[in-house]
Amino acid sequence: MTYGLCNLIGRGRVAGLGLLAAAALAVTPAAAADYPERDITMIIPFGAGGGSDTLARTIAGVIEEMKLIPVKILPENRTGGSGAIGYSAVAKEKGNPHYLATVSVSFFTTPLLGGSPVSYKDFTPLAAIAQSPYIMVVPSSSEYQKLDDLKKTPRFTTGTTGVVSDAALLAKMTSNALGIQIDSVPFDGEGEVMAALLGGHVNVGFLNPSEAMTQMTAGKLRPLAITSAERSPAFPDIPTFKELGYGDIVHTQLRGLVMPADVPQEVVTYWEGVLEKVATSEQWKKQYIDRFYDVPDYVDAEGFKDVLERTNARYETMMKDLGLIQ
Amino acid sequence: MSIQRLDQLIAALLVIFGLWLVYTGIGYGAMQGTTPGAGLLPIIVGSAIALLSAVNLYRALGGLEKLGAGMSGREAAKAAAVIVALLVAVWAIPYLGMTIATMLAMAGIGLVLRTESGPRFFVRLAAVSVLTPIVLLLLFQNLLGVPIPKSVFGF
């Protein structure tokens, strides 16, 4: 609350953008020269200790460590509403370049399901600094050695976290490509999905690299294919769907940052610069990539925007197929 | 309203509520292909509530149900006053901040519960009402890192 007030008093300079003039109360953008002038709030729409939280805090930590910006980044967990509460809090700060958030699956799915007043259109994409592929696995005890072996059996089940998730999406895509049926059973968390897979209650899994790595090293799971466009440096032996002849199945989660809508272009350029340095840094590699087995990859604002739109379209199509939305 | 009358009223309301659950359940869809849909449990639960509450309504109307003494008017008034004080305080959090809202609510509740007369009570209550939110602020905000809402004055 206090924040809006400070803003009005603190920054009254007009940098003149017709776009912004429309929003009467919107804060006028500062010139790039003196940006950023105060601490940046990084809203994490999920609880402490989870995947999104670790990602956001690691990015903030690396930026701080490398002294890439003259101000601090203050991470703040705003949980609830499957991400809707946190993301709404960011979107509300239209035009304010002192708010940051990371994207996640709920960033797309909650708005599509009607659970959030804001969608990806209410944000300005800045850049992505890594991508996280998914690995399709079966329990080691199963008879399937490689992807095409699955064609021998008409029906499988897989576990997903929530109905509309990357795992469910990939199950759908794989079903279509291989001409089999993979039904998704929604569970309440990644732990439950893993337990169901190891216990033999579902037959195949689409897992994050770090989850898959643990169980593969222990010899409990066997990888069949990876969803990145090229082989991942962390898993040089796992073939991609693409090289196995299923070029349509390329789907990764981009680890990227967004700001509220209508922030000035100078700010976007500024952050592209900062994030490019993060993406190529040793710290980022050590503290995140190596720990979670992601693929280091820098995508600029324009490219990131395209990916966001494409991802959103994929979820939307999937929900329409499921009859969840019209 | 006597406790018996209230019992009848609640039972009747629950019958309607149960029927409403069945209605919403049908809207959510009882089956999704070959598997139970989002509406199946609401339909079952709604029917159960409607049916069982109909029994309760019958028993209540027939005077078969023995209930405790209920609340005296004074007691009900006190409870209502405390609840209203709390709801008002929570509503006022965005304006007054959590600390001030809690201080006022505590003082209000203390006054409702007042058992002794004399100035000593007011001094003690004031001390308790001022100190507790400050201790809680230190505990939750500074130690546990919970962002406690602040007033427009900044605390």
Place this chain on the structure above:
Amino acid sequence: METLALLWDGILAATDPGIFACTILGAVVGLLIGALPGLGPTAGVAIMLPVAAGFGGVAAIACLGGVYYGSMFGGAITSILLGIPGDAPSVMTVLDGYPMAQKGEAGRALGTSVFASFVGGLLGIAGLVALSVPVSGYALAFGPTEMTAMMCFALSLLSVLGGRNVFKGFVALALGFWLGMVGLDPISALPRYTAGSMNLFDGLDFSIVAVGLFGLAAIFMSLEVNVDKPVAKYTFASLLPRISDAVRTRWQLLQGSVLGFFVGVLPGVGASAATMLSYALAKRISATPEKYGTGIVEGVAAPEAANNSASYGAMIPLFTLGIPGSATTAVMMGGLIMIGLQPGPMLFTENPEFVWSVFGSFALGNLALVFLTLLLTPLLAAALFIPTAYLYPIVIAIVVYGVFAIDNSAFNVMLTIVAGGAGIILARLDYPAVPLILGLVLGPLLERNIRRTLIQSQGDLLVFIERPIALGLFIATLLVLLIPLFLKLMGRKMIAADEAEV
């Protein structure tokens, strides 16, 4: 024996002053957070995570573990003294603990909860150390089908908790089921009963309802009680715990610990369900079930032993399989990753000294908590000497802050107050609050697992009897329901519970 030697080495390693200090820090923070209404182990571990990660290595996980089991000790405090569940797993402690405090036996009740927590913790650690590998296999054997059967079995046991009017008991259970449906349905992705509000999208947090329904309602209804008769009936002796209670409740302690451990291991079930089952089972097999709920030490011992041993059971999938079976262990897993360890099947083989030192710290922390809480008990129980005109505003303020902190949401505080108001009406009209809470916890588990099973089987109902564990549990369910009926028909009154309840 080799295991014992390893554990002994672990305990010795955990006596390292640095590690021990972190263990105690975690335990004290856990005690505090557990005692604050609304905040439970998940919030506690999450809050301590950044701090603990800074300690690194064994100290970090010893600290987080301390928060976890410390909060299991702490949850009982407000449940007993004020009737406000400190966290979700301590709801059942209210049922007998609060009446004991009202009778002036707060010290005995608190003492029993400490003994029970200690015994539950000790047996839980023993199970964690000795049985983790076979038990993790058992946990994996529980898929959606088995979970469904388990929930049916649980509900059949819980029928003893119904209250006086059986119709109203079932209405309350159904209302609990309904409250459990609020939010985004995870199987079909339809939002149900959210009234379009994103505050309700994630569903109702169990603590929000329980704190209102038990805690605030208890306060709202006793506003007049102490006006005429001040609380002077407490004597100093009544504030002290009694060792004899520990002996008296030995069977409840044992049964609660074992049950809690095996329920706690199951992914997604959790300590709350474990305490409910433990309490229901203790009442069901008791010779004098009618005494439960009136304030007896057995009713405190059974759930308190269960929640502590459940917390160790829940760590088994995490340490042996790398699977977080509950929200709390998911956050702990974050802690393991942050200190550079990959939780999973390789953890035991690659970092044995780490694992054993952490287990050693659990044993030490558990023991330390006994002394801490026993020392604190008279002090805490003395809070009841404070006149209500001061005590209640303070308690209500703590509740408001505690519930707010769950999701940093004032909306949740509103819900708790409304639940408190509704609790008065329910209590006055003899609608029991316990089945409602049970419905809220078990309803979603039952619904989701039935639907998961049927998605897997494509609607074929036979799967429920094709799988041996599920079949066994269903048969047990039928027996629990039919035996009392059968005995009644035979004109014998062996299980008195049903005479009293139906």
